[in-house]
Amino acid sequence: MQNINIQIVTPEQAEEICRYIITTLPEWFGIPEANERYAKGCLLRTSFAAYLDEKNVGMITLEFPFSQNANIYWLAVDKNYHGKLIGTLLLQKAEQYCFEKGYFSLTVETLSPKHQDRSYLKTYQFYENNGFKPLFELQPYGPDYTMVYMQKNL
Numbered sequence: 001m002q003n004i005n006i007q008i009v010t011p012e013q014a015e016e017i018c019r020y021i022i023t024t025l026p027e028w029f030g031i032p033e034a035n036e037r038y039a040k041g042c043l044l045r046t047s048f049a050a051y052l053d054e055k056n057v058g059m060i061t062l063e064f065p066f067s068q069n070a071n072i073y074w075l076a077v078d079k080n081y082h083g084k085l086i087g088t089l090l091l092q093k094a095e096q097y098c099f100e101k102g103y104f105s106l107t108v109e110t111l112s113p114k115h116q117d118r119s120y121l122k123t124y125q126f127y128e129n130n131g132f133k134p135l136f137e138l139q140p141y142g143p144d145y146t147m148v149y150m151q152k153n154l
């Protein structure tokens with residue numbers, strides 16, 4: 001993919017990018033209160049954005065709750081640019097950054113494949129393709145949503 005540039009962004013830029021990209025992904029981000037929480041949460045974390053020429057096309061936001069493991073707080077690519085390896089490049093950048101900072105692993109929470117949700121099955125596949133393994137499931141948002149927690153050694 002030509003002309004993809006990935007760079008760290010300010011918390012304020014991250015909030016704006018998160019809000020914009022969510023508008024392109026209604027199948028994944030359909031709960032307004034959750035979307036608001038994500039956008040505000042980007043203000044407190046570390047984000048890298050992907051630019052195709054000058055246009056923002058994706059972002060990954062990381063958090064570092066404990067010394068050994070980094071967690072993906074939020075990751076998304078503009079729907080119009082899916083399947084062009086932008087998500088993979090964002091993940092690689094995040095992995096490199098975390099490794100250099102001394103973190104040994106990277107985790108992520110996503111919707112369990114047991115839901116058989118067409119959209120989130122693709123997300124799960126994306127993480128598996130990129131070396132993440134499922135660890136366990138929880139229902140932190142109530143019984144309607146079973147979340148899976150995945151991990152990758154760096």
Ligand SMILES: CC(C)(COP(=O)(O)OP(=O)(O)OC[C@H]1O[C@@H](n2cnc3c(N)ncnc32)[C@H](O)[C@@H]1OP(=O)(O)O)[C@@H](O)C(=O)NCCC(=O)NCCS
Nearest residue numbers: 028075076077082083084085086087088110122123125126
């Ligand atoms: C998951 C996501 C970040 C992947 O980014 P991407 O740039 O589309 O993915 P890439 O091009 O780097 O990788 C493509 C691979 O990911 C998978 N994939 C996941 N979602 C996909 C999509 N919507 N379209 C095409 N491929 C997708 C495919 O398995 C594909 O592998 P293949 O080429 O062997 O078929 C992106 O699709 C997205 O923003 N999804 C919606 C939001 C989301 O799920 N965020 C994560 C929440 S935990």
